[in-house]
Amino acid sequence: MSFGSKLLTRRGIALLQFSSVGKTPCGGFRTFTTSKANVCGLNISRNYSSTSTVDVELTSVRYKDHVQRGNFAALQPDDVSFFREKLGKHRVITDQSDLDGYNVDWLRIVRGSGKIVLKPKTTEEISIILKYCNDRNLAVCPQAGNTSLVGGSVPVYDEVILSTSLMDAVINFDEWSGVLVCEPGCILEKLNDYLLDRDFIMPLDLGAKGSCQIGGNVSTNAGGLRLLRYGSLHSTVLGCEVVLADGTVLDLMSTMKKDNTGYDLKHLFIGAEGTLGIVTKLAIQCPAKPNAINLALLGMDGFDKVLTTFKRAKRDLGEILSSCEYIDTASMECVTGNLNLKLPISQSQFYMVIETSGSLGEHDEEKLNNFLEDIMEEKIVSDGTIASGSTQIKDIWALRERIAEALLKDGYCYKYDLSIPLTVFDELVQDMRTQLGIGAKRVCGYGHLGDSNIHLNITSETFDKSVHNKIEPFVYEWVAKHNGSISAEHGVGFKKRDYLHYSKPNEAIGIMRDIKKLLDPKGILNPYKVLPSNFSPKI
């Protein structure tokens, strides 16, 4: 059913014409294969073969001026023997060709030289491993799905890689309360499929869902497409079990929504990126499966109209609004031009993708149509379409989700994941364009308008140090001036740790350090990550 035809039924006038959306060449919408992962809409081939992996410069070389190896022990044959004795030889990987995939990140920008991968199956095994590493002063890099965009999930030097991939059991699902209890290695998409069979869904959804693991999602406080509706993991994670650096098992496994018995320690581990402990079990509050999903693509001329549309959507769609995405014209030109995707509405200065999901389809459609009719009549929106059927839904989502992939075709892409007030989304892009002048090929902004989260992207033919120096620290200063966050949903990892002060005052960084020292006195857990590089672990 088209936007236009719906409007016709209500007020007898056809305000819009729906154009059939062209089929996209690779059908990349929220699909996933084992060889490709869509990370925040970025399709990247992953190759575990050693020939291609060594193409990626070692982090210790590329970032030699910014990091130096901590005073940790180096792996010895006795260590390997210990791990083999505890885990069995098949769950201890030391063969170089097998190690390569665990040492390189998705974006192929950072590469460690970890000599061993351990694959525990139980909390007790993780406890034994960490106690041993802590006693031996061996650094450890926890790794879940390895889809980090900030270099958080691979070693910087030779850290022991602790993979949670074999801890992938659903332990319990309570159909009365909707609370799922599971292990950290469960793949997000598989959990969602498991829940769909029981008329529930996961409260989060990411492009990388086909390979990312829930333990990694929680450890990085992953955001994604459902945050607007169901909130962050700080709200949906009810409990967790964590193994601390010294092997202590910390049981915070409440399955209750309400628990006011003292400091809620689980929040420390949500978003700590494995630097304070390793999450070994989780309880998550899951929402009921919505019966109906509707999607609209809208175009508007003037950023003020974007804001008005958002405000009206919140008011008129209320409880059924589940996504509110923003695409500026430079982003749309990129995705349609570089990937030959068809724009089903006329060209505009700005675009929005609005999704509703609810328990009764006909109600949702009526709300959406009334909302659209009103903003059309009031000339807030210049053109729009409602997707009908899964193909059109996929095609419209592709215009949003494949922007990152399209940008890479420009050459090199400088990427920034920022929280800023939504009222200044376009101002940031304009200011950056002015700042860069002709130095940049393209400056564009898109992202989660409903969550005040913009993805600012700049492209040039190849990496250009002078362009880079014009962007940074300009962009971070701009964000700080607007009280934003220099990492909205991607985390800090290795790459952003030295920019932390743009979003956190010294007092907060000081307390972060104190808590790190408290829970991991030797600093063995995911070193060189999250905390600024001037952090000196007590060793």
Place this chain on the structure above:
Amino acid sequence: MSFGSKLLTRRGIALLQFSSVGKTPCGGFRTFTTSKANVCGLNISRNYSSTSTVDVELTSVRYKDHVQRGNFAALQPDDVSFFREKLGKHRVITDQSDLDGYNVDWLRIVRGSGKIVLKPKTTEEISIILKYCNDRNLAVCPQAGNTSLVGGSVPVYDEVILSTSLMDAVINFDEWSGVLVCEPGCILEKLNDYLLDRDFIMPLDLGAKGSCQIGGNVSTNAGGLRLLRYGSLHSTVLGCEVVLADGTVLDLMSTMKKDNTGYDLKHLFIGAEGTLGIVTKLAIQCPAKPNAINLALLGMDGFDKVLTTFKRAKRDLGEILSSCEYIDTASMECVTGNLNLKLPISQSQFYMVIETSGSLGEHDEEKLNNFLEDIMEEKIVSDGTIASGSTQIKDIWALRERIAEALLKDGYCYKYDLSIPLTVFDELVQDMRTQLGIGAKRVCGYGHLGDSNIHLNITSETFDKSVHNKIEPFVYEWVAKHNGSISAEHGVGFKKRDYLHYSKPNEAIGIMRDIKKLLDPKGILNPYKVLPSNFSPKI
């Protein structure tokens, strides 16, 4: 419009008859006057006069076997002079008759002997006060609306009372993002009124809203009536400013929904009950005002039918379900019998109050009617009514909210606010009844079914030590066995600190202590609260 008449229109059969609800004598529904506060549905007269206050036994006497004064300094004339110099004499209260109200809790069970009340107006003043108290080793009891049910907001001995009541300004409201920035002393109800004028609401609602302050709500992680829909304060508080024990101002004032720049420290202070710092500023994500609210009262025979109704409500009402409350027959008999309230449906073994709120009234009504028709036809519900108009809505809510008040008319009431799996709500009540035999006058359960939060109440003619000893630790062991929480939404405060181990393992209590020592090394902030009594502050 009645439940029955609606059903008639859809399938031509009248399943129910709506009975007009009798007007309640005191109209206590979510109303509040300065002389009465409704705390979790409990109307308690508050009297600041010294004659009545001294009737309450001093905590130091009543609990003399459970607590002893820490090695803090006693207030000296020089201290009073210092505070007067910094705040002016009108914001430093030392007159005994004026002090009394600040020393006694709402329930009139605990009473401190604080010699001074300070009323700062700015963060800087709080910083000066705390730095001074920390240097002088003077203990401090932060106090917001003083509506704690666990003795958290009054001194145990002679702590300096730091009242936030004069810090009650709304600093900013962003109508685009719905983010409210305010001071901690803002009264919850006033904030909600402020937001209603702008088509938004507060994400929490409590019986005590007329006097409780938002800083206290956040410090105690208050739950309340909207938690089912909008989540806990861990999800809606975006940022806060906190003054630490040594006067350090910790700026965690993000107004962004997404901020993944390191450990999210604000969560430490949400629910810390003022033991880690004093919240001086807040940013809160506020939802849009719902346009329509509907309310139904249902009766069912058999606890299995309560569970089925809840599950079906989640599925069929989905996004508009905003409250799902549970009342067992013993609770209903109490509120109707002791307060002469009229039950508008036939007697049942169990009752549920289901509220919907949404953006389009006619849609909500249709969903609610279809849901009710289905569960009626399937004999899940034996009787029910939909409230029409504000009077009927108030009258139905009164049946739920005035239970606590009704229980007090039995004589003495032993009160427990527990999280347990909702499937065992009735089992707990039955087990307690068996445990107590004829010793108890009444054993009943009611509460927030949708949040797995039951209020277990037992009454006897007067306080009976043998009854009490049969209840405790039986109830805590029962809750622990079911992995529940011994304090769902009321917090720990002074009264529950020594029961913490029923819901928290030793490792977690140990880390709580470490964090307390880290942020408040001398232990001056709200001593004798939250942490178990064997905690020894370093002084």
